[in-house]
Amino acid sequence: MGKTIAIANQKGGVGKTTTAVNLSACLGYKNKKTLIIDIDPQGNTTSGLGLDPRTVETSVYDCLINDVPMEKAIVKTEFSNLWICPSNIDLAGAELEMVSLAEREFLLKNSIAKIKDQFDFILIDCPPSLGLITLNSFAAADTVLVPIQCEYYALEGLSQLTNTIKIIKKGINPPLGIEGILLTMFDARTNLSIQVVEEVKKFFGSKVYASIIPRNVRLSEAPSFGQPIIFYDKNSKGAESYLDLADEVIENNR
Numbered sequence: 001m002g003k004t005i006a007i008a009n010q011k012g013g014v015g016k017t018t019t020a021v022n023l024s025a026c027l028g029y030k031n032k033k034t035l036i037i038d039i040d041p042q043g044n045t046t047s048g049l050g051l052d053p054r055t056v057e058t059s060v061y062d063c064l065i066n067d068v069p070m071e072k073a074i075v076k077t078e079f080s081n082l083w084i085c086p087s088n089i090d091l092a093g094a095e096l097e098m099v100s101l102a103e104r105e106f107l108l109k110n111s112i113a114k115i116k117d118q119f120d121f122i123l124i125d126c127p128p129s130l131g132l133i134t135l136n137s138f139a140a141a142d143t144v145l146v147p148i149q150c151e152y153y154a155l156e157g158l159s160q161l162t163n164t165i166k167i168i169k170k171g172i173n174p175p176l177g178i179e180g181i182l183l184t185m186f187d188a189r190t191n192l193s194i195q196v197v198e199e200v201k202k203f204f205g206s207k208v209y210a211s212i213i214p215r216n217v218r219l220s221e222a223p224s225f226g227q228p229i230i231f232y233d234k235n236s237k238g239a240e241s242y243l244d245l246a247d248e249v250i251e252n253n254r
Helices: 016-029 044-048 060-065 089-098 104-113 132-140 158-171 191-207 217-225 237-252
Strands: 003-007 034-038 082-085 121-125 143-149 177-186 208-214
Touching: 003 016, 003 132, 016 034, 016 044, 016 082, 016 121, 016 143, 016 177, 016 217, 016 237, 034 044, 044 217, 060 089, 060 104, 089 132, 104 132, 132 158, 143 158, 177 191, 177 237, 191 208, 208 237, 217 237
Parallel strands: 003 121, 003 143, 034 082, 034 121, 143 177, 177 208
Antiparallel strands: none
16 A cells, blocks of 8 residues: 655745655656655646646546546656646635535545555645645645755744644544655755754754755756656756655655
């Protein structure tokens, strides 16, 4: 049965979608059958894997709101062992529609349940907020992977996220835990990046991944070509870092 990992941080611009696209592609590259669910209305994971959100006919919105089985929305990407449940702009108004639905926190969980045993890993790219869509992601997930930018406000809002996880553990999903903390946009030339790494390790100890994602031009370019970094430039620092992260995720879930 697949391990379901929500990739979340309510702070925007921390490398969440970059991590969703590249970790899922690296897991697939390492022969793990992987599904990425793009549950962010912006659809950046969808476009980052070479699909145009404007031409997507069946999306995660249909699974949540119209009770369409997830296997009807899943699309095989051109990358090895990687499937996606895409997103499009329809999802933007979904939270308002979800409010009146029965068991509204469990819509995604119920949708995933039918296909969970078909994959080794299911990753969920959450929106940068703590609304009903993210709540659904946390209810459906086994664990949460939190990307943190190596910048001044890195820890701001993290306590809010960990409090949210505590609340969800109490009432909605008791087994939910933190999969790991991923440091992103690391710049070895600055003292600030090094201080943030030390600070985060002080708080989270062994939950912090050894793999750290650097600031990398090739990593920034890859989404505009609709390719994960290991297919865009396998020899870049960004590709090496995400391959290392995939190894850690696989090892931690043996």
